[in-house]
Amino acid sequence: MPTLIQNLKARLGIFESDADQVYGLLAEFPDPGALLHAAEAVREDGYRHFDTHSPFPIHGMDEAMGLGNAVGVGFFTFGGGVTGFAAAYLLQWWTAAVDYPINISGKPFFAVEPSVPIMFELTVLFAAFGAVAGMLALNGLPRPYNPLFYSDRFRGASDDRFFLHVAASDGQFDVEDTAALLQRLGARHIELVKDDGSADV
Amino acid sequence: METSEKQLPADPSEPPPVGEGEPDRDRLVRGHLSFHDVTEMVSRHAEKKAPMAWYVAFAVAFSGTLLLLALFAYVVWNGIGVWGNNQPVGWGWPIVNFVFWVGIGHAGTLISAILYLFRQHWRTAINRAAEAMTLFAVVCALIWPTFHVGRLWAIYWTLPIPNQMAMWPQFKSPLLWDVFAVSSYFIVSLLFWYVGLVPDLATLRDRAKNFWRQRILAFFSLGWTGSNRHWRNYEKAYLLLAGLATPLVLSVHSVVSFDFAVSVLPGWHTTIFPPYFVAGAIFSGFAMVVTLMVITREVYGLKNLITIDHLEKMNIIILVTGSIVGFAYITEFFMAWYSQVEYEQYAFLNRAFGPYAWAYWIMMTCNLITPQLFWFKRLRRSVPVMFALSIVVNIGMWFERFVITITSLHRDFLPSSWGYFTATWVDIGTLVGSFGLFLTLFLLFLRFVPMVAMSEVKGVMPQADPHFHEHEGNGHVEGDGEPYITPAEPALVKAYRAGGTEDEETSA
Numbered sequence: 001m002p003t004l005i006q007n008l009k010a011r012l013g014i015f016e017s018d019a020d021q022v023y024g025l026l027a028e029f030p031d032p033g034a035l036l037h038a039a040e041a042v043r044e045d046g047y048r049h050f051d052t053h054s055p056f057p058i059h060g061m062d063e064a065m066g067l068g069n070a071v072g073v074g075f076f077t078f079g080g081g082v083t084g085f086a087a088a089y090l091l092q093w094w095t096a097a098v099d100y101p102i103n104i105s106g107k108p109f110f111a112v113e114p115s116v117p118i119m120f121e122l123t124v125l126f127a128a129f130g131a132v133a134g135m136l137a138l139n140g141l142p143r144p145y146n147p148l149f150y151s152d153r154f155r156g157a158s159d160d161r162f163f164l165h166v167a168a169s170d171g172q173f174d175v176e177d178t179a180a181l182l183q184r185l186g187a188r189h190i191e192l193v194k195d196d197g198s199a200d201v
Numbered sequence: 202m203e204t205s206e207k208q209l210p211a212d213p214s215e216p217p218p219v220g221e222g223e224p225d226r227d228r229l230v231r232g233h234l235s236f237h238d239v240t241e242m243v244s245r246h247a248e249k250k251a252p253m254a255w256y257v258a259f260a261v262a263f264s265g266t267l268l269l270l271a272l273f274a275y276v277v278w279n280g281i282g283v284w285g286n287n288q289p290v291g292w293g294w295p296i297v298n299f300v301f302w303v304g305i306g307h308a309g310t311l312i313s314a315i316l317y318l319f320r321q322h323w324r325t326a327i328n329r330a331a332e333a334m335t336l337f338a339v340v341c342a343l344i345w346p347t348f349h350v351g352r353l354w355a356i357y358w359t360l361p362i363p364n365q366m367a368m369w370p371q372f373k374s375p376l377l378w379d380v381f382a383v384s385s386y387f388i389v390s391l392l393f394w395y396v397g398l399v400p401d402l403a404t405l406r407d408r409a410k411n412f413w414r415q416r417i418l419a420f421f422s423l424g425w426t427g428s429n430r431h432w433r434n435y436e437k438a439y440l441l442l443a444g445l446a447t448p449l450v451l452s453v454h455s456v457v458s459f460d461f462a463v464s465v466l467p468g469w470h471t472t473i474f475p476p477y478f479v480a481g482a483i484f485s486g487f488a489m490v491v492t493l494m495v496i497t498r499e500v501y502g503l504k505n506l507i508t509i510d511h512l513e514k515m516n517i518i519i520l521v522t523g524s525i526v527g528f529a530y531i532t533e534f535f536m537a538w539y540s541q542v543e544y545e546q547y548a549f550l551n552r553a554f555g556p557y558a559w560a561y562w563i564m565m566t567c568n569l570i571t572p573q574l575f576w577f578k579r580l581r582r583s584v585p586v587m588f589a590l591s592i593v594v595n596i597g598m599w600f601e602r603f604v605i606t607i608t609s610l611h612r613d614f615l616p617s618s619w620g621y622f623t624a625t626w627v628d629i630g631t632l633v634g635s636f637g638l639f640l641t642l643f644l645l646f647l648r649f650v651p652m653v654a655m656s657e658v659k660g661v662m663p664q665a666d667p668h669f670h671e672h673e674g675n676g677h678v679e680g681d682g683e684p685y686i687t688p689a690e691p692a693l694v695k696a697y698r699a700g701g702t703e704d705e706e707t708s709a
Contacts, residue, residue, distance in 0.1 A: 013430040033667040039429075055236060055404070056660035057432035058667055065429060070437040077441045091361060095369035107373060117378040117456050124449045125385040128442055132392050135438035136423070139431040143424035155407035157427045158400065160236035160659075 002049065002169050010049045012140035015167035017195035023147040024049075024167040025178050026154065027187035032058045035162040038185040040064040042166060045181060049170035053148075053157040073134045080130020081123050088122035089115070147195040165193075234505060236659050243653045244405055246501050251648050254500055259644045265637010272630045273348055281351045283627045290610045290622040295349040296460075298632055300602040301485070302342035302639075303383060303457055304478075305595070307450055308486025309335025310390050313397070314446035317439075323514055325657040326506045329401075330497065331490045332394040333650070337642040338489070339387045341635045346379070375459040382456035389449055393442050396435070399425050400656040454482040461605065467548035468609035471536065477529035481598060484522035484568070487515050488594035493643065495588045497652065506653050513581050519594060520575040526601075527569030544614070552608045556621055560600050561608070567597020 006016055017023040029035040032054065039052050043066050052061060062068065096102075097110035136142070148154050148165065157163050164187070166178050175192065182190050234242070251259075276283055286293035309332040316324040347356055359380045361370055370377050403425035406418035425431070455475035462474040491512060498507040537549040552561050571593050580586045612619045646652070663669055 011430065013426075013428040031669075032665060033669065036667040052429040053427040054429065054432075055240075055400075055427055056656045056665060057436055058429070058665070060667055061429045062433050067430065067433055070433045073434050073437040073441060077438075077445075092372045095361060096372055100367060100369055102371075104371070104373065114373045117375075117452070117459070118372060118381045120452060121378075121381045121385040121449075121456075124445050124452075125388060128389045128392055128445050131438045131441045131445070132396060135396070135434045138434045139428075141423045141425070141431070144419060146424055146426060148426060154426075158404040158407045158425070159240045 002171060006169055007048070009140070010167065010169065012138065013051050014140045014143070015049055015051075015169045017147065018168040018173075021194050021196065022168040022175065023193040023195040024165050024169075024173070025175065025182060026148065026151055026191050026193050027164045027166075027182040027185075028153060028156075028189040029162045029164060029186065030188050032162060034186050035164060036061055036064050038164050038182070038187070041185050042164065042181070046172050047166055047170050047178075049167040049173070051165050051167070053154070053163040053165065055158055055160060070138075072138045073131060076134025076137070077127050077131040080133075081127035083130075084122040084124070084126025085119055087126070088119040092118060147193055150196065151191060151193055153189065153191065234662070236662070236664070239506070239655055239658055239662070240404060240408075242503065242505065243401075243651045243655050243658075244408055246647070247405060247649055247651055248408065252500060255644060255648065258640065262637050262640035262644055265634050266641045267637075268630055269344075269634025269638050272627055272634055273344070276348055276627065276631070277353050281349060283625060284631075285622055285624045285628050286349075287620070287622075289613050289618050289620050290607055292606050292610060293622060294603075294624055294628040294632060295345045297599070297602045297606050298635060299342050299345035299349075300457055300478075300606070301599050302338050302345070302635065304454060304482035304485045304598060304602075305489045306335045306338035306342060306386075306390075306486065307454060307479070307482035308490045309333070309338075310386075310393065310446050310450045311483055311486065312490070313393060314443040314450060317443040318447060321514075322661045323511050325654055325661055326508070326511050327490065327494055327515075327653075328657070329394075329397065329650075329654040330494065330646075330652050332390065332397070333646045333652075334490060334493060334643060335390050335486070336387065336394060337639050337646070338486075339383065339390065340642065341639045343383060343387070344635065344638075346376075375456070375463045378456045379460055382453050386449055386453045389442070389446055393446055396439060396442065397654055397657070398650065399423055399435075400427065401651040401654060403427070404655055405651065451479055454478045461609075466609050466613075467542070467544040468552065468605070471533060473529055473532055473536070477526065477533075480522045480525040480529065481568075481601060484519060484526055484572075485595055485598035487519050487522065488591040488598070491515050491519070491587055491591040492595070495584055495591075497647065501647070501652070503653060506658060509582055509584075512584070512587060513578075516575045516581045516587055516590075519591070520572055520581075523568055523572035523594065527565075530565065530569065548609060548612075551612060552604060555608065555612075557604065557608045557611070560604050564597050564600040564604050567593045568601060571597075 002010070009015070015024060027038070029038055035052055035054065036058060039050070039061060042050055043064070050065075052058070052065065054061075062070075092115045093110045101109045103109075153161065154163065164182065166173060166182070172178075179190055281295075284293055284295060286295070309328070312324050312331045313328045316328075347353065350356055358364075358368075359370055359377060370380075399422055402418055402422035406415055406422050409415035409418055455478065458474035458478035461469040462471060464470060494507055494512065494515075498504050534549055534553075537545045540546075552558075571590060574586070574590065575581045607622050611622055659665055
């Protein structure tokens with residue numbers, strides 16, 4: 001059975017290959033609808049370590065794969081926003097009212113009103129940093145090495161091909177049984193992807 | 202490049218090949234393209250040699266860039282007096298140009314963020330190029346204040362960096378707000394653009410034949426595999442970025458307008474400046490997008506993706522924002538009269554009938570009157586008309602900034618210090634040069650980066666819907682709140698496929 005760490009990594013789409021260097025089975029489906037149904041069926045069959053690859057996001061795939069709403073990115077974004085706001089507030093207050101107060105036309109050293117624009121800008125800026133960093137972190141990107149890149153057909157995943165990848169790290173994975181299941185689901189082409197061991201995952 | 206030479210429909214804005222009366226109005230992508238056709242249409246321009254027109258345009262644009270560099274060196278060497286800036290007009294063309302360029306830089310993020318939130322699927326065809334245009338326009342904007350400070354080597358004083366003087370920037374100054382607003386806007390726009398670009402860079406990576414090309418693209422595409430586990434977070438992040446960029450885009454030109462509105466100068470000290478500036482920014486930005494898209498779709502054969510309907514929609518936005526701007530001009534006059542402030546009233550009468558009346562009436566004509574031609578559907582859908590009008594709009598918007606900046610300054614409270622501002626050859630040369638820089642960057646973008654967001658366009662095609670192949674439609678009925686996509690005509694699709702080659706399905 002996969003360990004907790006392996007399960008967490010699988011949520012990011014990072015799977016470990018098995019003792020025979022088998023990374024998983026890569027099945028190609030003819031269209032988005034077939035891929036959606038295949039993902040649903042694979043999940044109902046009890047598989048958890050699997051992923052679909054398509055040139056664009058497919059409507060309804062998250063539910064089919066049982067992934068639920070992506071709340072993680074939201075937390076990162078919110079954290080970034082709060083950081084930006086606090087940074088802007090403290091920066092303007094500390095520099096103008098504490099570290100080097102200068103009297104300009106009798107204005108208060110620090111006031112909220114003229115500080116609003118920069119507070120707003122930095123809140124948005126840091127929230128955007130949070131959104132992008134959170135997205136990358138939760139996706140395990142950048143990830144230069146991926147055994148799927150050994151497959152020539154897989155290059156089409158960014159063009160017009162639709163793939164279902166069942167990872168060998170799934171407790172239920174069995175090369176023959178899984179291949180038979182994928183065949184039944186209407187896969188157009190199935191191949192075994194091996195992690196040739198030239199790098200770690 | 203030996204890619205599959207599939208026959209693509211020649212002029213796709215035309216109805217599809219087999220007899221069909223009316224082109225399908227609901228369809229965003231014309232000509233019954235497959236996903237691969239979209240990849241091919243867009244990627245090939247980043248892969249093969251550029252057309253001759255590109256080299257000619259690049260030579261011209263790059264000369265402009267060199268001119269700009271040389272003249273900025275001249276400005277730094279001699280001081281900013283070589284521009285026409287003097288007392289009483291201390292903010293000459295550099296600030297006019299800054300506001301002009303930053304205004305143009307509003308359309309891209311508006312298209313990518315606001316139209317995304319409003320579920321305007323037509324944006325997918327133009328958002329990539331518009332966002333790129335935004336970034337380059339903001340670069341062109343930032344150079345002006347950078348050199349206008351005169352002492353370039355002290356520009357870092359605008360940032361809160363600890364230094365040996367123990368001084369900090371003056372955070373109560375709108376000019377400093379500007380530094381933060383414009384640079385935040387640039388960074389967020391860049392992130393937004395790059396995030397959108399990752400899946401398309403992966404497409405180019407997977408198509409790359411050359412070893413180094415593949416490595417470089419692999420680096421920038423971050424190992425993207427189109428995994429649904431990734432798409433899920435990606436789409437969420439994209440939505441959040443759109444939500445963040447929306448108030449940001451509205452705030453940037455508001456903050457720029459504070460440079461004027463927070464002062465006490467008649468003609469500047471007005472509360473309508475923020476919304477008026479934002480509308481003007483969108484107006485000029487969309488005009489620039491139309492100018493560039495009309496040329497791009499023609500030269501690169503992208504009429505399938507950037508259809509006449511897309512251009513028409515942009516023209517409608519130009520009409521709306523142009524009318525808002527025109528309304529603001531009239532409101533300013535009303536407020537001057539209604540305020541009963543003598544100086545305010547004089548400032549506006551002087552604008553319309555004083556020594557700069559010529560500039561004022563150019564502005565009025567170009568921004569308020571000519572865009573009204575877009576009320577006519579025939580003119581709105583005519584490519585030559587929209588091309589001409591989009592250029593007229595940007596001339597008008599440059600003059601708007603000229604009128605606001607120069608006319609309010611040239612006659613201040615003391616008649617003894619009144620003067621007339623005249624531009625120098627350096628002013629003209631640097632403005633021309635900034636267009637050179639803008640076009641250089643845009644041409645490099647067209648050459649090396651997929652100019653249409655392929656993954657997004659594929660996502661709005663009817664066959665992208667998982668139910669398409671079951672119901673021959675997208676599974677939604679009209680009026681259930683979801684976008685309804687009319688079913689494809691199977692016979693037509695088949696006819697089109699038969700006309701193509703059989704390079705698909707060679708290996709079963």
